[in-house]
Amino acid sequence: MSSFGLVSAQTQHMIGSMLSNEEYVEEFLGANRARLAEWHGAFTGGLGRVGIRCLRSSNAGLFVLMDLRRLLKEKIVEAETALWQVIINEVKLNFSSGSSFHYSESGWFRVCFANMDDETMEVALGRIRAFVAKNKEAMKPARKLCVQSILKLSFSGRICDEFIMSPRSPIPQSPLVRART
Numbered sequence: 001m002s003s004f005g006l007v008s009a010q011t012q013h014m015i016g017s018m019l020s021n022e023e024y025v026e027e028f029l030g031a032n033r034a035r036l037a038e039w040h041g042a043f044t045g046g047l048g049r050v051g052i053r054c055l056r057s058s059n060a061g062l063f064v065l066m067d068l069r070r071l072l073k074e075k076i077v078e079a080e081t082a083l084w085q086v087i088i089n090e091v092k093l094n095f096s097s098g099s100s101f102h103y104s105e106s107g108w109f110r111v112c113f114a115n116m117d118d119e120t121m122e123v124a125l126g127r128i129r130a131f132v133a134k135n136k137e138a139m140k141p142a143r144k145l146c147v148q149s150i151l152k153l154s155f156s157g158r159i160c161d162e163f164i165m166s167p168r169s170p171i172p173q174s175p176l177v178r179a180r181t
């Protein structure tokens, strides 16, 4: 809510009242959890149908880590950044490249599925489908692809805050793109 400005006193008061109502909060959290699970299933299912897998070792959260390693020309950060630029400029989807979170392996992209409504998700999946169709050869299943074992996150305490609070993008500002067509 505070992305673009300070939250007004009236809004803070209203949210405060809502959060003081335990019955409401419990109901809200339950509904929210169920909707997140539903969106996660719909999004990862849609990706799965076009041969894109996501890291499966988490069981909660707002994001998935999408495996686009096969679309890299080389397994290096520069190739990941080049792919990220194609995705944002041509496919018009705002994913975050793994290198901006210090992932140790190139080719992983973080996608937020929590803030998409059904229509937006359909549009996003449609664009991904079209993109994959254009890159059919690269997306052919590899003989043996191990999605789970290779990714390793490592960061020191010093960069922990930066890692969590301020994902560093390869370009200074990611445009906020809302999928429409």
Ligand SMILES: C[S@@+](CC[C@H](N)C(=O)[O-])C[C@H]1O[C@@H](n2cnc3c(N)ncnc32)[C@H](O)[C@@H]1O
Binding pocket: 032, 036, 062, 094, 095, 096, 110, 111, 112, 114, 115
């Ligand atoms: C860091 S932003 C993601 C921005 C951008 N789309 C990205 O992928 O980098 C996280 C989004 O998740 C939404 N969000 C946070 N908690 C949520 C929750 N419990 N349920 C649904 N959406 C939530 C926020 O409103 C925000 O839009």
